[in-house]
Amino acid sequence: KGSLMAGKRGLIMGVANDRSIAWAIAAACAAQGAELAFTYQGEALGKRVLPLAASVGSTLVLPCDVGDDAAIEATFAEIRKEWGKIDFLVHAIGWADKQYLRGRYLDTPRDAFLKAMEISCFSFTVVGKHAAALMPDGGSLLTLSYLGAERVMPHYNVMGVAKAALEASVRYMAADLGSDNIRVNAISAGPIMTLAANGIGDFRYILRWNQLNAPLERNVSLADVGGAGLYFLSGLSSGVTGEVHHVDCGYHLVGMKNPAAPDI
Numbered sequence: 001k002g003s004l005m006a007g008k009r010g011l012i013m014g015v016a017n018d019r020s021i022a023w024a025i026a027a028a029c030a031a032q033g034a035e036l037a038f039t040y041q042g043e044a045l046g047k048r049v050l051p052l053a054a055s056v057g058s059t060l061v062l063p064c065d066v067g068d069d070a071a072i073e074a075t076f077a078e079i080r081k082e083w084g085k086i087d088f089l090v091h092a093i094g095w096a097d098k099q100y101l102r103g104r105y106l107d108t109p110r111d112a113f114l115k116a117m118e119i120s121c122f123s124f125t126v127v128g129k130h131a132a133a134l135m136p137d138g139g140s141l142l143t144l145s146y147l148g149a150e151r152v153m154p155h156y157n158v159m160g161v162a163k164a165a166l167e168a169s170v171r172y173m174a175a176d177l178g179s180d181n182i183r184v185n186a187i188s189a190g191p192i193m194t195l196a197a198n199g200i201g202d203f204r205y206i207l208r209w210n211q212l213n214a215p216l217e218r219n220v221s222l223a224d225v226g227g228a229g230l231y232f233l234s235g236l237s238s239g240v241t242g243e244v245h246h247v248d249c250g251y252h253l254v255g256m257k258n259p260a261a262p263d264i
């Protein structure tokens with residue numbers, strides 16, 4: 001056990017189970033001495049998050065649906081009451097109606113578009129503002145994106161558009177908060193089979209394609225993303241803000257199918 005995060009406190013939003021990216025980042029930070037609080041969406045997920053939180057010594061576990069301003073306010077009021085201030089925030093939350101994560105992007109209706117944008121992009125802006133108000137000594141905010149923000153990925157559709165907006169908001173938030181020594185970054189993770197990923201059409205094919213064509217010739221692991229999260233949330237990245245950092249075994253640089261890879 002190291003001490004990179006000793007004396008730091010952070011809020012982790014987006015754990016659904018032990019395969020969640022948020023959990024991988026939380027575990028990496030806890031192993032380096034961070035003290036953590038967690039939020040979960042709804043009672044069913046709460047039952048899974050409570051024992052995970054307990055396993056890293058966390059007792060501050062709160063319900064928070066990021067579509068609800070009152071829930072967000074209550075969450076940060078509770079953190080302020082318990083801790084007074086925090087050093088970091090992880091936002092690993094995304095959502096779009098599964099019905100539109102297949103077929104054509106063009107067929108996304110207005111309400112599905114707005115809801116995807118609200119939960120997957122605006123929620124980082126609003127929780128980031130609340131978190132920053134609890135960071136008088138500076139801090140680090142981190143969110144999760146995907147290459148579908150930059151390039152067209154089959155079935156990613158409205159999520160790709162929402163992630164593009166999320167990546168732009170990372171830059172605007174970094175500019176707004178830089179003078180408070182609060183850094184804002186995103187990890188653009190390669191595909192990982194999680195609860196959220198399950199909703200994306202042909203996800204197994206996407207995983208296989210990435211594995212065969214990424215320079216490292218494998219898919220990214222939860223530990224790979226956990227390690228990068230630790231970098232962004234610790235002093236190791238003290239000079240880094242406004243960055244969208246690919247943790248995808250190099251897949252983002254590939255322009256064409258690997259000719260040596262088998263057909264799938």
Ligand code: NAD
Nearest residue numbers: 014015016020021041065066093094144191192194195196
């Ligand atoms: P996950 O299902 O484990 O986590 C998604 C989380 O979002 C869940 O905990 C869910 O409760 C939460 N959430 C959804 N709507 C919410 C709401 N209204 N209020 C509060 N929480 C809400 O899946 P994951 O893959 O770990 O996803 C975490 C982040 O990583 C997401 O932003 C996702 O887009 C991103 N990401 C995932 C992959 C991948 O392949 N799995 C790749 C790149 C980026």
